[in-house]
Amino acid sequence: MFEKKSSMRTTYGKELVNLGKKYDDIVVLDADLAKSTKTELFKKEFPDRFFDMGISEADMVVTAAGLASVGFKPFCSSFAIFLTGRVYDQIRNSIAYPHWNVKLVASHAGISVGEDGASHQMVEDVSLTRVIPGMTIISPSDSTMVKNLMEKIYHYDSYLYMRLSRNDVFDIYPENINFEIGDSYIHKIGKDLTIISTGQMVARSLEAKFELEKEGIDVGVVDMYTIKPLDTKTIDKILNTSKGILVCEEHSYIGGLFGAVSEYVVRKHPVPVDFVALEDVFGESGKVEELFEKYSLDTKSIINKGKKLYDRI
Amino acid sequence: MNVQKLKEISKKARIDILKMVYNASSGHIGGAFSAIDIMVYLYFHKMNYSLENYQDNTRDRFILSKGHASAALYTCLAYKGIVPENDLLSFRKINSSLQGHPSRKLTKGVETSTGSLGQGLSFANGVAIGLKLKKINSRVYVMIGDGEINEGQIWEALMTSIRYKLDNLRIILDYNHLQIDGFIEDIKDPKPTKEKFESFGFETFVMDGHNFQEIDETFTKADQVKNKPVFIIANTIKGKGVSFMENNVDFHGNPPTKEQYEKALAELLNV
Numbered sequence: 001m002f003e004k005k006s007s008m009r010t011t012y013g014k015e016l017v018n019l020g021k022k023y024d025d026i027v028v029l030d031a032d033l034a035k036s037t038k039t040e041l042f043k044k045e046f047p048d049r050f051f052d053m054g055i056s057e058a059d060m061v062v063t064a065a066g067l068a069s070v071g072f073k074p075f076c077s078s079f080a081i082f083l084t085g086r087v088y089d090q091i092r093n094s095i096a097y098p099h100w101n102v103k104l105v106a107s108h109a110g111i112s113v114g115e116d117g118a119s120h121q122m123v124e125d126v127s128l129t130r131v132i133p134g135m136t137i138i139s140p141s142d143s144t145m146v147k148n149l150m151e152k153i154y155h156y157d158s159y160l161y162m163r164l165s166r167n168d169v170f171d172i173y174p175e176n177i178n179f180e181i182g183d184s185y186i187h188k189i190g191k192d193l194t195i196i197s198t199g200q201m202v203a204r205s206l207e208a209k210f211e212l213e214k215e216g217i218d219v220g221v222v223d224m225y226t227i228k229p230l231d232t233k234t235i236d237k238i239l240n241t242s243k244g245i246l247v248c249e250e251h252s253y254i255g256g257l258f259g260a261v262s263e264y265v266v267r268k269h270p271v272p273v274d275f276v277a278l279e280d281v282f283g284e285s286g287k288v289e290e291l292f293e294k295y296s297l298d299t300k301s302i303i304n305k306g307k308k309l310y311d312r313i
Numbered sequence: 314m315n316v317q318k319l320k321e322i323s324k325k326a327r328i329d330i331l332k333m334v335y336n337a338s339s340g341h342i343g344g345a346f347s348a349i350d351i352m353v354y355l356y357f358h359k360m361n362y363s364l365e366n367y368q369d370n371t372r373d374r375f376i377l378s379k380g381h382a383s384a385a386l387y388t389c390l391a392y393k394g395i396v397p398e399n400d401l402l403s404f405r406k407i408n409s410s411l412q413g414h415p416s417r418k419l420t421k422g423v424e425t426s427t428g429s430l431g432q433g434l435s436f437a438n439g440v441a442i443g444l445k446l447k448k449i450n451s452r453v454y455v456m457i458g459d460g461e462i463n464e465g466q467i468w469e470a471l472m473t474s475i476r477y478k479l480d481n482l483r484i485i486l487d488y489n490h491l492q493i494d495g496f497i498e499d500i501k502d503p504k505p506t507k508e509k510f511e512s513f514g515f516e517t518f519v520m521d522g523h524n525f526q527e528i529d530e531t532f533t534k535a536d537q538v539k540n541k542p543v544f545i546i547a548n549t550i551k552g553k554g555v556s557f558m559e560n561n562v563d564f565h566g567n568p569p570t571k572e573q574y575e576k577a578l579a580e581l582l583n584v
Contacts, residue, residue: 054472058432059438059466059473060435062432062435066435066441066443071370072443097416100425
């Protein structure tokens with residue numbers, strides 16, 4: 001269904017450079033992973049506004065808060081595992097509580113990190129950041145979306161967490177679509193089921209939708225690229241039409257998008273909600289597609305869960 | 314420098330801190346009393362900081378990384394006219410702007426929220442780097458606790474201060490030798506203390522943190538240092554000013570009883 005792939009993190013690095021040319025108050029910090037997160041592109045263009053803080057993420061994010069306090073707009077990058085779990089307290093107490101305008105952009109979210117294994121595969125970052133008061137969470141599904149959102153993120157007047165993947169992901173969207181922080185993108189709302197999907201699960205969800213429709217099931221897909229604040233207006237539309245919801249995310253099923261959707265649906269108008277996400281387990285080393293298959297995150301798993309959910313409604 | 318004036322402010326501050334903690338039935342007297350003289354010197358002599366300029370980017374900044382000494386900070390901000398002096402007794406009470414630990418969003422003049430230890434130095438580094446980028450010649454003063462340096466992030470941040478040659482930064486160690494669980498020497502002894510910070514690359518000074526003349530001499534010398542940050546070891550006494558609170562870990566985070574309060578107040582008034 002989709003053919004071309006591209007790198008969200010390379011797009012991120014390139015857009016940092018574009019923003020750097022336009023705005024002299026943007027500064028970028030990294031923790032010895034600039035080559036991987038692609039902030040090195042910014043480093044090459046603007047060495048005076050780039051700070052390699054070394055392997056000290058806690059120091060990095062709080063230094064960024066200090067830079068924000070004198071009027072800069074800092075972007076901090078590292079792998080998701082180090083930029084959230086390792087520095088949870090620093091984000092909570094030195095960025096969110098004092099309300100400093102620091103943008104946290106992680107690459108290497110989820111098990112698609114691959115061969116590095118579970119120590120580097122962050123599947124709890126959405127849960128951890130979602131409980132921090134006032135946090136905004138963006139989980140883009142393709143590179144075009146990253147490109148489209150970057151300037152809006154720059155202008156967004158609050159702290160924010162964005163999770164990107166290590167691997168190249170399918171290109172879903174044409175250039176002319178406008179995405180906004182706080183919104184989602186409705187591909188279709190299904191009369192039977194709607195799949196609410198995020199990150200690189202969106203392309204797989206659209207493939208699964210195509211197969212499920214062949215079986216006579218009316219399926220929709222919503223790309224929930226803003227995880228917090230949750231786009232409840234769109235969920236209301238889904239609840240007005242669909243009889244069941246399947247949430248797909250490359251994340252633990254605990255506390256992530258499935259949690260966020262469920263928390264809303266049970267209060268509003270309960271319908272069956274199921275998930276395609278990681279069970280309560282750690283990942284392991286392997287190739288991306290092998291991992292997606294073994295941990296039931298592939299298109300086939302979405303189709304199977306979709307059918308099971310359809311049987312219940 | 315008017316030493317007498319600074320002494321009077323410190324005396325008033327100690328009395329107010331005692332009242333605030335007694336009134337709240339909670340709070341940290343010991344670490345506030347060890348820090349207050351240095352803070353009074355900075356706020357009422359050294360820093361370019363006033364009611365008129367406290368929101369300007371060109372102000373000097375004081376960051377209280379050891380946020381539990383909040384009562385000391387609030388008295389300074391109150392005497393500056395930034396926090397209403399009448400609010401001091403609302404310290405730690407419901408609906409108060411004066412939280413147990415400093416909150417940037419709730420209290421004017423608080424540079425950033427602190428309390429979770431080990432983070433204020435990284436913040437100060439960010440401020441100092443940012444001021445240099447903006448070519449603003451202001452100074453950044455950050456106070457860390459000697460228990461606080463148990464935190465690994467402090468050592469990450471020290472290397473950052475050195476890396477960026479932050480000669481607009483003054484790190485002040487409140488070396489009072491006590492943390493909640495006892496003497497710092499029995500928990501994680503930082504000795505050889507001066508050598509440690511010198512070996513990191515700091516211009517390191519040692520001063521009596523309760524002697525205004527010595528404090529002034531040290532900060533004046535610090536102003537001559539170029540291309541590297543300054544680390545000041547302030548020899549202080551936890552609970553300084555009240556005989557039975559001095560060097561007594563019981564007054565790290567416990568409020569005085571009524572009897573202790575009255576005795577302490579009498580001592581402070583008689584200085």
